Amino acid sequence: MAIEIINNTKEDYSNLKLESLLAFGMAQMEINPDCDLNLMLVDEDEMTELHIKWMDEPGPTDVLSFPMDEIEPGYKEVGVLGDIVLCPTVALSQAQKAGHSFEHEAGILSMHGLLHILGFDHAEPEEEKEMFALQESLVARWSK
Structure with a gap:
């Protein structure tokens, strides 16, 4: 598997x-484990520039996602x-506002980014409901 975390x-x-x-x-989305995926952790200045x-x-x-191949x-x-x-300082702020852990928020945002790369979106209310339920479910199953 070629998942790289760049801090x-x-x-x-x-x-x-x-x-x-x-x-x-x-694995849950049945993606070949040899596919390449990068997760970059950035500060607020770098995220602002990208945004x-x-x-x-x-x-x-x-979080921002940049898909490459259409997978x-x-x-x-x-x-x-x-x-x-992913911007950890923004994630921390959101976690505090939501009343859950930073670890949970970082996980949700990472999964959110992966789902965007796989073609999921939340522009429409029904899409948002499906995508957010899926990311919560995946993170919950992983944490067990």
């Missing part, structure tokens, strides 16, 4: 076990899934 922050987030979570998500450049929206966001659930070939970019 561009000054903090150590190795305790989050995000590689294991993403591998579980890929402006790619979404034309100000300020930092929690959907059930994909059996080897390919490049793409990049997930």
